Amino acid sequence: xxxxNNKEGFTLIEIMLVVVIISxxxxxxxxxxxxxxxxxxxxxxxxxxxxxxxxxxxxxLDIGRYPTTSEGLKxxxxxxxxxxxxxxxxxxxxxxxxxxxxxxIYNAPxxxxxxxxxxxxxxxxxxxxxxxxxxxxxxxxE
Numbered sequence: 001x002x003x004x005n006n007k008e009g010f011t012l013i014e015i016m017l018v019v020v021i022i023s024x025x026x027x028x029x030x031x032x033x034x035x036x037x038x039x040x041x042x043x044x045x046x047x048x049x050x051x052x053x054x055x056x057x058x059x060x061l062d063i064g065r066y067p068t069t070s071e072g073l074k075x076x077x078x079x080x081x082x083x084x085x086x087x088x089x090x091x092x093x094x095x096x097x098x099x100x101x102x103x104x105i106y107n108a109p110x111x112x113x114x115x116x117x118x119x120x121x122x123x124x125x126x127x128x129x130x131x132x133x134x135x136x137x138x139x140x141x142e
Contacts, residue, residue, distance in 0.1 A: 029137060039123065041099035045120050045133045048086050052076070052118060053135055055090035063088045068107045073106050091103065100125060112136035 055076045060066050062085050067075045076090040080124055098120040110117030112134065119134030121127055 044099045058090045
């Protein structure tokens with residue numbers, strides 16, 4: 001009769017111990033990584049607002065005014081046809097969506113700034129709350 005060698009492989013207790021250790025690591029590390037992802041999105045939003053703001057400033061230097069709300073941000077890429085002073089494009093590529101997949105909101109004149117407001121509704125995609133990021137908010141200036 002052949003004997004079964006029980007010395008190879010893992011015991012049930014060893015496997016359960018590994019599963020418990022992995023579970024503990026996931027519960028500790030996952031929230032930290034999630035926080036970093038949100039922090040990275042906020043930083044990217046700030047940078048995008050700043051970059052578009054530089055294009056808006058260049059447009060204002062050439063034309064003598066900021067684009068109207070109805071003209072929107074598209075005039076930074078395409079001549080609106082109503083001025084000979086347009087010397088764009090003022091951005092290298094189209095204005096991206098914010099990191100949450102929503103379009104940036106542009107209003108001129110703005111409610112928060114005399115010239116214009118440029119902002120994202122943030123993670124909840126709805127105006128108001130603590131997550132909006134605009135060219136007037138502390139989050140945009142940090």
